[in-house]
Every structure is written in C-alpha cells, then in structure tokens.
Amino acid sequence: MRKKYSAEFKAKLILTVLKGEGTLNEIARDNGVTVNSINRWKVQAIANFPQLFEESSEVKRMKKKYEARIDEIYKQILKIITGKEF
Numbered sequence: 001m002r003k004k005y006s007a008e009f010k011a012k013l014i015l016t017v018l019k020g021e022g023t024l025n026e027i028a029r030d031n032g033v034t035v036n037s038i039n040r041w042k043v044q045a046i047a048n049f050p051q052l053f054e055e056s057s058e059v060k061r062m063k064k065k066y067e068a069r070i071d072e073i074y075k076q077i078l079k080i081i082t083g084k085e086f
Contacts, residue, residue: 013033013038
C-alpha cells in the first residue's frame with residue numbers, strides 16, 4: 001500500500017529541492033521518500049505554478065457579488081440622503 005503524504009510535506013520537500021539545499025538523493029533519503037516521488041511532485045508543482053497568481057473562479061464570483069452588493073448599498077445611502085431613487 002502506498003503511503004500518502006500531505007500537501008504541506010510535499011511542498012516543503014519541493015521547496016528544498018528548488019532552493020538546492022541538497023541533492024535529490026539526500027532529500028529523499030532524509031525524508032523517507034523515493035527520488036521518483038520527489039520528481040513527480042516537482043513536475044506537478046511546476047505545472048501548477050501559474051495558478052498561484054490567478055484568481056480562482058470562486059474568488060471572481062464572490063468579488064462580483066460583493067461589488068454588486070456595495071453598489072446597492074451606495075444607492076440606498078444616496079436615496080436616504082437625497083430622497084431620490086438611483
């Protein structure tokens with residue numbers, strides 16, 4: 001049965017690899033994983049780097065919702081202040 005490693009553990013190891021704080025063999029040995037696992041995680045990490053700098057669709061949806069709500073609140077405030085509908 002394959003051992004499961006947390007995302008935090010994988011990220012820590014890949015960061016160690018990318019910083020060059022040891023050879024793959026040393027990092028694998030010191031952390032009880034295989035070099036193949038580290039290489040696979042490294043490929044995954046590099047492939048997903050662009051997502052770190054993108055807003056997710058959920059964030060975009062929430063942002064749009066809150067901006068609409070802010071607009072509603074401003075309209076209500078203007079109505080209270082001026083007595084006119086906007």
